[in-house]
Amino acid sequence: MTMDAAYRKLLTYSYNILGSFEDAKDAVQDVMEKYIHLDKSKIDNEVHYLTRMVINHSINVKGRLKKSTQYGVWLPEPVSTETAETQLNREQLAQYTLLVLMEKLNPKERAVYILREAFNYSHEEIAAAIEISPDNARQLYGRAKKELQDYTPQDHLKHQQKLSDYIEAVVNADVKTLENLLANDIKVMADGGASVRVVADVAIGRDATLHMLQHVYALFLEGKKYTFMMINHQPAICFWQNNRLYNCQVFSFDDEGKVDSIYSIVDPEKLKLIKTT
Numbered sequence: 001m002t003m004d005a006a007y008r009k010l011l012t013y014s015y016n017i018l019g020s021f022e023d024a025k026d027a028v029q030d031v032m033e034k035y036i037h038l039d040k041s042k043i044d045n046e047v048h049y050l051t052r053m054v055i056n057h058s059i060n061v062k063g064r065l066k067k068s069t070q071y072g073v074w075l076p077e078p079v080s081t082e083t084a085e086t087q088l089n090r091e092q093l094a095q096y097t098l099l100v101l102m103e104k105l106n107p108k109e110r111a112v113y114i115l116r117e118a119f120n121y122s123h124e125e126i127a128a129a130i131e132i133s134p135d136n137a138r139q140l141y142g143r144a145k146k147e148l149q150d151y152t153p154q155d156h157l158k159h160q161q162k163l164s165d166y167i168e169a170v171v172n173a174d175v176k177t178l179e180n181l182l183a184n185d186i187k188v189m190a191d192g193g194a195s196v197r198v199v200a201d202v203a204i205g206r207d208a209t210l211h212m213l214q215h216v217y218a219l220f221l222e223g224k225k226y227t228f229m230m231i232n233h234q235p236a237i238c239f240w241q242n243n244r245l246y247n248c249q250v251f252s253f254d255d256e257g258k259v260d261s262i263y264s265i266v267d268p269e270k271l272k273l274i275k276t277t
Helices: 003-018 021-036 046-068 096-104 107-117 123-130 134-147 156-171 175-181 206-221
Strands: 182-191 202-204 225-231 234-241 244-253 259-265
Touching: 003 021, 003 046, 003 107, 021 046, 046 107, 046 123, 096 107, 096 244, 096 259, 107 123, 107 134, 123 134, 156 175, 156 206, 156 225, 156 234, 156 244, 175 182, 175 206, 182 206, 202 206, 206 244
Parallel strands: 182 259
Antiparallel strands: 182 202, 225 234, 234 244, 244 259
16 A cells, blocks of 8 residues: 555545544654654554554544534534545545444544445444443444434435525525425534534424424525535535635435425535535
8 A cells, every 4th residue: 555545545544523624634654753753673564553543632632622622513514425636545534424323422432433334344344443342332332323223324315406405495485495405404504613603503304404404504595606516425515705615505305305404504614625516
Protein backbone atom coordinates (compact mmCIF):
# COMPACT_ATOMS: atom_id res chain seq x y z
CA MET A 1 0.00 0.00 0.00
CA THR A 2 1.38 3.41 -0.98
CA MET A 3 1.58 6.19 1.58
CA ASP A 4 -1.11 8.12 -0.34
CA ALA A 5 -3.44 5.13 -0.15
CA ALA A 6 -2.62 4.64 3.52
CA TYR A 7 -3.34 8.31 4.24
CA ARG A 8 -6.75 8.10 2.51
CA LYS A 9 -7.55 4.99 4.53
CA LEU A 10 -6.56 6.61 7.82
CA LEU A 11 -8.44 9.81 7.02
CA THR A 12 -11.58 7.84 6.17
CA TYR A 13 -11.41 5.91 9.45
CA SER A 14 -11.06 9.15 11.37
CA TYR A 15 -13.79 11.02 9.48
CA ASN A 16 -16.33 8.24 10.06
CA ILE A 17 -15.58 8.32 13.78
CA LEU A 18 -15.48 12.12 14.12
CA GLY A 19 -18.00 13.27 11.49
CA SER A 20 -15.69 16.17 10.65
CA PHE A 21 -13.20 16.29 7.79
CA GLU A 22 -11.15 19.09 9.34
CA ASP A 23 -10.96 17.36 12.71
CA ALA A 24 -10.05 14.10 10.97
CA LYS A 25 -7.18 15.80 9.14
CA ASP A 26 -5.91 17.20 12.42
CA ALA A 27 -6.21 13.80 14.12
CA VAL A 28 -4.27 12.00 11.39
CA GLN A 29 -1.64 14.74 11.37
CA ASP A 30 -1.24 14.43 15.15
CA VAL A 31 -0.69 10.69 14.80
CA MET A 32 1.78 11.11 11.94
CA GLU A 33 3.84 13.55 14.00
CA LYS A 34 3.92 11.14 16.96
CA TYR A 35 4.77 8.21 14.71
CA ILE A 36 7.83 9.97 13.27
CA HIS A 37 9.47 9.95 16.70
CA LEU A 38 8.71 6.31 17.57
CA ASP A 39 11.23 3.48 17.58
CA LYS A 40 10.05 1.48 14.56
CA SER A 41 12.40 -1.46 14.96
CA LYS A 42 9.66 -3.57 16.57
CA ILE A 43 6.83 -2.47 14.26
CA ASP A 44 6.09 -5.26 11.76
CA ASN A 45 3.30 -3.55 9.82
CA GLU A 46 3.38 0.23 9.69
CA VAL A 47 -0.11 0.64 8.19
CA HIS A 48 -1.71 -1.59 10.85
CA TYR A 49 0.15 0.27 13.58
CA LEU A 50 -0.87 3.67 12.22
CA THR A 51 -4.46 2.47 11.84
CA ARG A 52 -4.59 1.49 15.50
CA MET A 53 -3.09 4.84 16.51
CA VAL A 54 -5.54 6.84 14.37
CA ILE A 55 -8.61 4.93 15.55
CA ASN A 56 -7.73 5.31 19.23
CA HIS A 57 -6.75 8.96 18.86
CA SER A 58 -10.01 9.66 17.00
CA ILE A 59 -12.00 7.98 19.78
CA ASN A 60 -10.33 10.27 22.33
CA VAL A 61 -10.85 13.37 20.17
CA LYS A 62 -14.54 12.51 19.68
CA GLY A 63 -14.99 12.28 23.43
CA ARG A 64 -13.51 15.73 23.90
CA LEU A 65 -15.50 17.27 21.04
CA LYS A 66 -18.84 15.94 22.32
CA LYS A 67 -18.18 17.56 25.68
CA SER A 68 -17.18 20.92 24.17
CA THR A 69 -20.15 21.44 21.81
CA GLN A 70 -22.02 24.47 23.20
CA TYR A 71 -24.71 25.21 20.62
CA GLY A 72 -27.91 23.32 19.71
CA VAL A 73 -28.03 20.68 16.98
CA TRP A 74 -24.70 19.29 15.79
CA LEU A 75 -24.61 17.79 12.29
CA PRO A 76 -21.66 16.10 10.56
CA GLU A 77 -19.54 17.98 8.04
CA PRO A 78 -20.95 17.04 4.61
CA VAL A 79 -18.70 15.44 1.98
CA SER A 80 -19.49 15.10 -1.71
CA THR A 81 -19.44 11.46 -2.82
CA GLU A 82 -19.51 12.25 -6.53
CA THR A 83 -16.35 14.35 -6.90
CA ALA A 84 -12.68 13.75 -6.19
CA GLU A 85 -12.30 16.89 -4.09
CA THR A 86 -11.16 15.12 -0.92
CA GLN A 87 -8.54 12.60 0.06
CA LEU A 88 -11.13 10.19 1.43
CA ASN A 89 -12.08 6.72 0.20
CA ARG A 90 -15.56 7.74 -0.88
CA GLU A 91 -16.93 4.21 -1.16
CA GLN A 92 -16.19 3.63 2.53
CA LEU A 93 -17.78 6.84 3.78
CA ALA A 94 -20.78 6.29 6.03
CA GLN A 95 -24.16 7.51 4.81
CA TYR A 96 -25.10 10.88 6.23
CA THR A 97 -28.10 9.56 8.15
CA LEU A 98 -25.88 6.98 9.85
CA LEU A 99 -23.37 9.65 10.88
CA VAL A 100 -26.22 11.63 12.46
CA LEU A 101 -27.68 8.62 14.28
CA MET A 102 -24.27 7.53 15.57
CA GLU A 103 -24.17 10.68 17.69
CA LYS A 104 -26.30 8.63 20.11
CA LEU A 105 -23.36 6.26 20.63
CA ASN A 106 -20.36 6.82 22.83
CA PRO A 107 -17.06 7.21 20.91
CA LYS A 108 -15.91 3.61 21.46
CA GLU A 109 -19.27 2.14 20.39
CA ARG A 110 -19.14 4.35 17.32
CA ALA A 111 -15.66 3.14 16.40
CA VAL A 112 -16.61 -0.52 16.84
CA TYR A 113 -19.74 -0.10 14.72
CA ILE A 114 -17.84 1.67 11.94
CA LEU A 115 -15.04 -0.90 11.88
CA ARG A 116 -17.56 -3.75 11.72
CA GLU A 117 -20.05 -2.26 9.25
CA ALA A 118 -17.95 -0.05 6.97
CA PHE A 119 -14.64 -1.90 7.00
CA ASN A 120 -15.74 -5.51 7.65
CA TYR A 121 -13.45 -6.00 10.65
CA SER A 122 -13.89 -9.19 12.66
CA HIS A 123 -14.41 -8.86 16.40
CA GLU A 124 -10.85 -10.09 16.89
CA GLU A 125 -9.51 -7.42 14.53
CA ILE A 126 -11.58 -4.75 16.29
CA ALA A 127 -10.26 -5.92 19.65
CA ALA A 128 -6.67 -5.63 18.42
CA ALA A 129 -7.30 -2.21 16.87
CA ILE A 130 -8.74 -0.53 19.95
CA GLU A 131 -7.03 -2.67 22.57
CA ILE A 132 -10.01 -4.43 24.12
CA SER A 133 -11.02 -8.10 24.36
CA PRO A 134 -13.03 -9.77 21.55
CA ASP A 135 -15.89 -10.29 24.02
CA ASN A 136 -15.89 -6.58 24.83
CA ALA A 137 -15.89 -5.81 21.11
CA ARG A 138 -18.96 -8.02 20.67
CA GLN A 139 -20.72 -6.33 23.57
CA LEU A 140 -19.99 -2.84 22.24
CA TYR A 141 -21.15 -3.83 18.76
CA GLY A 142 -24.33 -5.36 20.19
CA ARG A 143 -25.13 -2.17 22.12
CA ALA A 144 -24.49 -0.05 19.03
CA LYS A 145 -26.68 -2.29 16.84
CA LYS A 146 -29.50 -2.08 19.37
CA GLU A 147 -29.24 1.71 19.53
CA LEU A 148 -29.27 1.93 15.72
CA GLN A 149 -31.86 -0.79 15.12
CA ASP A 150 -34.15 1.59 13.23
CA TYR A 151 -31.40 2.42 10.71
CA THR A 152 -31.43 0.60 7.37
CA PRO A 153 -28.95 1.51 4.60
CA GLN A 154 -30.90 3.03 1.73
CA ASP A 155 -30.39 3.17 -2.01
CA HIS A 156 -31.01 6.90 -2.04
CA LEU A 157 -29.86 7.26 -5.66
CA LYS A 158 -33.28 6.14 -6.92
CA HIS A 159 -34.91 9.11 -5.13
CA GLN A 160 -32.81 11.84 -6.75
CA GLN A 161 -35.58 12.82 -9.19
CA LYS A 162 -37.90 13.56 -6.29
CA LEU A 163 -35.66 16.46 -5.28
CA SER A 164 -36.61 18.22 -8.51
CA ASP A 165 -40.28 17.86 -7.59
CA TYR A 166 -39.50 19.00 -4.05
CA ILE A 167 -37.62 22.19 -4.92
CA GLU A 168 -40.17 23.09 -7.60
CA ALA A 169 -42.93 22.78 -5.00
CA VAL A 170 -40.97 24.90 -2.49
CA VAL A 171 -40.23 27.61 -5.06
CA ASN A 172 -43.85 27.75 -6.19
CA ALA A 173 -45.30 27.41 -2.67
CA ASP A 174 -47.16 24.31 -3.88
CA VAL A 175 -48.31 23.03 -0.51
CA LYS A 176 -50.32 20.11 -1.92
CA THR A 177 -47.32 18.65 -3.74
CA LEU A 178 -45.11 19.15 -0.69
CA GLU A 179 -47.64 17.33 1.49
CA ASN A 180 -47.48 14.36 -0.87
CA LEU A 181 -43.68 14.33 -0.86
CA LEU A 182 -43.18 14.53 2.91
CA ALA A 183 -43.70 11.73 5.43
CA ASN A 184 -46.13 12.42 8.27
CA ASP A 185 -43.36 12.06 10.85
CA ILE A 186 -40.68 13.98 8.93
CA LYS A 187 -37.91 15.50 11.01
CA VAL A 188 -35.84 18.54 10.01
CA MET A 189 -32.57 19.32 11.79
CA ALA A 190 -30.54 22.50 11.23
CA ASP A 191 -26.96 23.27 12.27
CA GLY A 192 -25.77 26.87 12.09
CA GLY A 193 -22.74 26.31 14.28
CA ALA A 194 -21.58 29.05 16.60
CA SER A 195 -21.93 31.85 14.05
CA VAL A 196 -25.30 31.41 12.28
CA ARG A 197 -28.60 31.54 14.10
CA VAL A 198 -31.09 29.13 12.54
CA VAL A 199 -34.87 29.61 12.48
CA ALA A 200 -35.30 26.37 14.45
CA ASP A 201 -32.91 23.59 15.46
CA VAL A 202 -35.52 20.90 14.95
CA ALA A 203 -38.97 20.64 13.37
CA ILE A 204 -40.98 17.43 13.73
CA GLY A 205 -44.10 16.48 11.78
CA ARG A 206 -45.38 17.47 8.36
CA ASP A 207 -47.35 20.56 9.40
CA ALA A 208 -44.46 22.12 11.32
CA THR A 209 -42.06 21.25 8.50
CA LEU A 210 -44.26 22.75 5.78
CA HIS A 211 -44.42 26.04 7.65
CA MET A 212 -40.70 26.13 8.32
CA LEU A 213 -39.66 25.20 4.76
CA GLN A 214 -41.72 27.99 3.23
CA HIS A 215 -40.56 30.49 5.86
CA VAL A 216 -36.86 29.66 5.42
CA TYR A 217 -37.05 29.73 1.63
CA ALA A 218 -38.80 33.10 1.54
CA LEU A 219 -36.38 34.71 4.01
CA PHE A 220 -33.02 33.17 3.10
CA LEU A 221 -32.99 31.03 -0.05
CA GLU A 222 -35.21 32.70 -2.64
CA GLY A 223 -33.21 33.75 -5.70
CA LYS A 224 -30.12 31.74 -4.80
CA LYS A 225 -28.64 29.31 -7.30
CA TYR A 226 -29.08 25.67 -6.33
CA THR A 227 -27.57 22.40 -7.51
CA PHE A 228 -28.34 18.75 -6.88
CA MET A 229 -25.51 16.68 -5.43
CA MET A 230 -24.81 13.39 -3.67
CA ILE A 231 -23.57 14.07 -0.14
CA ASN A 232 -22.34 11.08 1.87
CA HIS A 233 -24.20 8.81 -0.58
CA GLN A 234 -27.51 10.68 -0.15
CA PRO A 235 -29.33 13.18 -2.40
CA ALA A 236 -28.84 16.81 -1.45
CA ILE A 237 -29.71 20.33 -2.58
CA CYS A 238 -26.92 22.87 -2.28
CA PHE A 239 -27.70 26.59 -2.32
CA TRP A 240 -24.97 28.98 -3.46
CA GLN A 241 -24.25 32.66 -2.88
CA ASN A 242 -21.43 34.32 -4.85
CA ASN A 243 -20.06 30.87 -5.79
CA ARG A 244 -19.81 29.87 -2.12
CA LEU A 245 -21.91 27.17 -0.54
CA TYR A 246 -24.55 28.85 1.61
CA ASN A 247 -26.73 25.93 2.67
CA CYS A 248 -26.49 22.17 2.17
CA GLN A 249 -29.69 20.16 2.65
CA VAL A 250 -29.28 16.37 2.80
CA PHE A 251 -32.38 14.19 2.33
CA SER A 252 -33.41 10.78 3.63
CA PHE A 253 -36.39 8.76 2.38
CA ASP A 254 -38.60 6.14 4.01
CA ASP A 255 -39.67 2.80 2.53
CA GLU A 256 -42.55 4.49 0.69
CA GLY A 257 -40.22 6.96 -0.99
CA LYS A 258 -41.32 9.95 1.07
CA VAL A 259 -38.88 12.41 2.63
CA ASP A 260 -38.53 11.43 6.29
CA SER A 261 -35.51 13.57 7.24
CA ILE A 262 -33.87 16.78 6.05
CA TYR A 263 -30.47 17.72 7.47
CA SER A 264 -29.75 21.39 6.84
CA ILE A 265 -26.18 22.58 7.31
CA VAL A 266 -25.60 26.35 7.30
CA ASP A 267 -22.52 26.49 9.52
CA PRO A 268 -19.96 28.14 7.18
CA GLU A 269 -17.13 26.23 8.87
CA LYS A 270 -18.68 22.97 7.67
CA LEU A 271 -19.35 24.11 4.10
CA LYS A 272 -15.81 24.85 2.94
CA LEU A 273 -15.12 21.42 1.49
CA ILE A 274 -17.86 21.32 -1.16
CA LYS A 275 -17.16 23.33 -4.30
CA THR A 276 -19.52 24.43 -7.05
CA THR A 277 -19.52 22.19 -10.10
